Amino acid sequence: MRFNNILRCTASAAVVGVVAFGFAGGAAAQEGPTTVDDIIVTAQKREQNLQDVPIVVTTLSQEALNGAGVRDIKDLQILTPGMTVTSTQSEASTTARIRGVGTVGDNPGLESSVGVVIDGVYRSRNGVGFGDLGELSRIEVLKGPQGTLFGKNTSAGVINIITEAPSFTPGFNAEATYGNFNAWGIAGSVTGPITDQIAGRLYVAKRERDGFYDVNLGDGPRTETDDQNQDFWTARGQLLILPSDEVSIRLIADYSKRDEYCCVATQIRTGPTYAFIDALSTGTGQAPPAAGFGKLPFSRTAYANRGTGQEMEDMGLSAEANIDIAKWNATLTSVTSWRDWSTVNGMDLDYTGADILYRANDGSYGFELDTLTQEFRLAGATDKLDWLVGVFMTRENISRADSYSYGADYTPFLSFLLTSQLNAANPAIPISPGIIGCLTRPGTTAAGLGGCLVTGGASPAGPTQATGPGFGLGLGVSDHYSQRSDSIALFTNNTWHVTDKFDVTLGLRYTQDKKRLLAVQDNVGTNGAACGGTLANLTALATVLGGAGGAAAGLPTAQRIAGNICLPWANALYDNRRISEETDDGELSGTIKASYRFNDSVMGYGSFARGYKSFGYNLDRVQNGITPVNSLLFPSETVDSYELGLKNTLFNRSVLLNLTYFHQTFQDFQLNTFLGTAFVVESIPELKSQGFDADFVWFTPIEGLSFTSGLTYTDTKYGDFVAGDLTNPGNFPQLSLLPGARASFAPEWSATGSVAFDRSIGAGLKVGFNLTAKYSTEFNTGSDLLPYKMQDAMTLVNGRITLGTEDDRWALDIWAQNLTDEEYVQVAINAPLQGSAFQTTVQPNGTYYNPALDTQTYDAFLGQPRTYGATLRVKY
Template sequence: MRFNTRLRTTVSAVAFGAAFSIGGVAAAQDAPTSVDDIIVTAQKREQSLQEVPIVVTTLSQATLDGAGVKDIKDLQILTPGMTVTSTQSEASTTARIRGVGTVGDNPGLESSVGVVIDGVYRSRNSVGFGDLGELSRIEVLKGPQGTLFGKNTSAGVINIISEAPSFSPEANFEATAGNFGAWGVTASVTGPLSDTVAGRLYVGTRKRDGFYDVVTGNGPRTETDDQNQDFWTMRGQLLILPSENASIRLIADYTKRDEYCCVASQVRVGPTVGIVNALGGQIAAPTPGFGEVPFSRTTYSNRGTGQTMEDMGLSAEANIDIPSWNATFTSVSSWRAWEGINGMDLDYSTLDIMYRENNGGYGYSLDNVTQEFRLAGATDKLDWLFGVFATREQIRRDDSYYMGAHYTPFLSMLLSSSLNAANPAIPISPGLAGCITAPGMTAAGIVGCVTGQTAPTGPGFGSGHAVQDLYTQTTQSVALFTNNTWRVTDKFDLTLGLRYTMDEKKLRGLQDNVGINGLACGGAIGNMTALATALGQGNPVAGAPAAQTIIGTMCLPWANPLYDNRRISESFDDGELSGTIKASYKFNDSVMLYGSYAKGYKSFGYNMDRVQTGIMPNASLLFPSETVDSYEIGLKNTLFNRSVLLNLTYFDQTFEDFQLNTFLGTAFVVESIPELTSRGVDADFAWFTPVEGLVLSGGFTYTDTKYGDFTAADLTSPGNFPQLSLLPGARASFAPEWSTTASVAFDRDIGNGLKFGFNLTGKYMTEFNTGSDLLPYKMQDGFGVLNGRITFGSDTGRWALELWGQNITDTEYKQVAINQPLMGSAFQNTVQPDGSFYDPARDSQTYAAFLGQPRTYGLTLRLRY
């Protein structure tokens, strides 16, 4: 009895076996027959889903197994209104809810959608990519969570609860084999170590070949596939029951990944393909008129994309009942360490232009300590909770660029081509980079070299290590919070939650150029008048625009001398009040109406990257906090003898200073967009049918997520406006108008000690743009993905054999599209009639995309003792 009591009162150890998913697969070994079986801990206490005035998608262990969910990227097929993507490494994993999320791999930005695993807040989404182990359930909370879940989040929370140790001995084994050479083995054991201590140990390893075929050119890359899988993980737990009124849960985990990821495939090839081919390189062949190229998983990369990740941590949760107060005191302590290192081919071609080596020079690490105390109790009229949360976090980011042998000739030919097109009367030398940096070059010599009359004598840009930056950010945060529900009457409840957060962040850094590359930019600037005169045929005013183009290209962020030994030292602190107020009214036991207001907050931070424009010796890298005001009104219905769930919610969210991180082709830009609104409807449905073992479920999210109108003057760096000029008043990226899920699940005994089941889960999303700058070639048409699983096994669960498929229809789609670095340009210097700086007729950009996973299939054998 003591063990059951402790599990019931320990939030992270709740063992909820109901096989149900709102918007996901349902049905498993202990499938519920009533909506009342669905329990959530969205308010840090066990409650029926239908009594919680929050939009929550709750996914049981059987649901997750049925849909093949192993990490948070898999999770999106079960959750309407949610997308999860990754780009240049799996460390760049981004979750979005209702079209709201923060993209990119810049660790200076916290996540809009937070991840909490067993009560421990994880400050970056990348920690959720990987085998999550044995799961009790996952809860996806939509909308700002500004009270209870660690650091505040502005768009939602993914709350992951793993299986706790059990005093009933059990052992599990799983072996999987699939296409792309996939195989995996996991094993776990749990049981008593004494009368008061139970343990659980989980270990697993998975491997798979890559999804991309890679053309390597002259190398030195040797891998001919990419985005493989190769990792192992271990998780050990102890559940200690020192007395009738206390429990302690200890968890230690370790994960190691050693993989190569991620190349991108061309989706549109622009005119720079001629330069690539002229220098002996390869990218995808362009289509007539430089339109979209056919979908292909063939990519081009002469440099390696090796990535290693290491994730480890310890946590301790203690719960002490205080009977005299009818309350429970909870302490959650944690230490986490995460590190990721990447190699990268920055030009996504077989030319040797720019790259990053997997030698520790590019990546980031995160060390984090958290402590939370909560005291929660209840009276006849009041459920109350008070707490304090503190964290200290240190992030270190290293950034490193290498110039390849093709950088100088490629840049010279790129400039020559663009300037010859703009000034056909003036032949421009294909050795332009060498002209500008020639030592002792006179003005007359510059003119002669630029116009091709004399040969270049300068070194141009040097090959090898060009950039080495280091950033270290230390964060200290303390928050006081409370969440209380007053039962005004038997039917009417009021909930008030408040949280005051105090954040302090310090940034120390060094940005430095290596070698002679800063000299090239300095030479261009020093010869600006001579350049303008040559390009203007003796008229420096006429030639000034072309000269500025040369200087802009020669002085890209990795070659600008303003970054030579640029030291950074900044600190900032601020406080923010967030919280919620909710009112709910039960018309009867089956229908509840609720309304809520919530204030969310995502902390300020520092841009740990070089900027493309507005470089100043002492310019601050600080960006402000993001806030959101959210209103919801919802109706929760439990119908037909409590066998049908039908929930509807209207939401209206307004974000201020939305933290946008977008890649402009040569640098990531962090900008605070004045306003972003997200309005729409969430709907969830489930039917526990009269047919034994058959459950139908589904859901949809309709969103209208748009940026407010703004001008250059509203931005922190007005010079960024041309590349963001498509945003004002437009639908945000990754914000499909409709996102729908549906599932059917069947699971029942068929006699002779056997059981048969199947799951079919699908998701469809209407079109959306996959680029933060909203360029048209980054649009993704509406598409659907279908996962399925057929299970045959013993009715006791001792063994089961599963035939499964992910993306069964082999749907082809883009995750994220990007501007391929240095391969053309999309935004021009001329304002168009619509106020943007984008002219489709002058779009010469080559676009690449990180693609969705192809069809995978295989067999899984499960054994349980």
């Protein structure tokens, strides 16, 4: 059990993926495995052959990752069936999903359903994996709940990333890349001994690229005419210290800096508000509507008058120490880490060329995560028992600043919305900013208010008709949230070798979480006064609108009008609102597995796992109607998962064929959904995910040629529920399509495949080829499941051709990502304030959605187009 010896040779370890494999993936190709026996994983914190582990694991080697062009976790999805990775209004809000289960990441108070672990250190949000991961040894994707061994509990899976460790053999790698969209990048690393007992490794990279979107600037003042560019650099330094044969220490320090602009959204359906938005914009406000307000053709032109600058900084330190204890035949492991991740963003909140709402990139919008973790593990083995016990502790501090700023077009646009509601039968009523002053002025009688409405908002002259408060320009909201999370967990994972063929594994983990939230929600200056005035005039407005029916008849419409004036960023009830909440909770999670090896080639297993994702706080303005909710707390999420699997190693250990059936039931599933004005976490009572995974690898008799494929079938659906089953029943109208329906980002079928070939051609040269593809059936990209948010079935293809020397001294890659230029949507959203999809009253068909009444404009964050280029690599 000499861990120092293992670490010494880490740099030369190569692992084939069960879903993708390619000898020719990169110029610096390592000697890859030639049989299934060479596929090694650490899914149970021990090095084991994949076929001996009773878990669904997709393990991807350095060759496979290079061959498919994987640099971050978003690239990773092309190699993993049943996995999707998306980002929306900022790349800080990147979300991974496995088997159709995950949670949109735009709310920093929400932990990830799919955890990311890099070199043994748990990363608390998926967005940290969206960047250059550096030199990778391998990546393991564990499907299903992981409630025992990987830091914080995760309910849907884990992405376990292992980077290259320092080597005592001197080495140098460098690469230079150029591609379309003016993409260029340089990267290099050096490794070798510093002393007889210390080895080091340093990796540095810099990459830039123009944006994928063309941007119509509308009113300005934005100046960037493209969006979703790339401009970052990263560095990672490591030391491997071997003070004795019994002790090894690995120290890692890393830093990344991004200074980019992202992310605009394009219109995929423009609704009836188009004419007014276009009139307000000095240029074109948004894409003109299709006939009958139907779906628009795919376009990469976006409309944004405000900047989308994003600045991200990620830094951290970690130390892993392993101490062999000979008399116990055991190893003590300590993993300590400190990380700090921050982001500051700008945003055009209306996604149009009109100047309605925005967030300035001045530090008033962004968040910071500061995390400290400590893990101790003691692991050993006897003839009959592999045992492990440990403790994991973490403290996480979240600091979030939120802001909304009013543009010059906010008041006239809101006036348009109000007059449309006041007289839907006659949209020709004049639109005037004065209508807001009329509705909000203090002491208005029903008669006076009626006179104001008759003139369409142009306040009549006279001392009794003085205008009321409205909305100014610039900053209107300044909110600050501070959340501290403390977690401690005790865990054990043990495998009993009952016989030479029969193993039983038991893993248990008890987690105690404690979280405290302090927040101040405040409207800047007199913002909120317009809402206060409207609420004071609510009875008078209802009386006018009710006519002969009186105030009771007019109250629903009056409340809708008040709701539009008292939107979360303008609600007077948030004036200097202070929040203090504290909650603690404990949960037992774990797993039991039984595996039986029928012969050297076939192993069967069955397992049960209990997963857990911690409760949290919704770090946003959340209201029921126009009343702020009393508590921002949402409960913990749990999952019970069952699996039956068969692992086959066939044809003289040259073919891998693994089949797994799974059935997962989630309770209190944490659905983070955008309600058009805020992100709200709602606990869905039940979500079920069931289906099967199949993985295939074939090392062909032809030297250097291999085929791999993977297939996942998922039936992921919400249980039936009604409004009373929700934490906030008022959210049900906008979630009314969910009961009994297939969840978003859950394609029924997902398949991957690759072919790789690597062969010497004489004169000291070799040529390589890699083609990787992924197919997904249709799926919905919106958490509310509106029909306009469906993504059709699609296929993505990456390819690479390599020419280089047999000793890997140099190689030239010609590569392409999304080779067929597939046009697809990552995530579709409701454009803020631009129409309505869900009605506030029950329709005759018994639902809250009626396509004939859908006036919503829909926006979408798009997938990347075809990119291509060349990479020159050298190695010494």
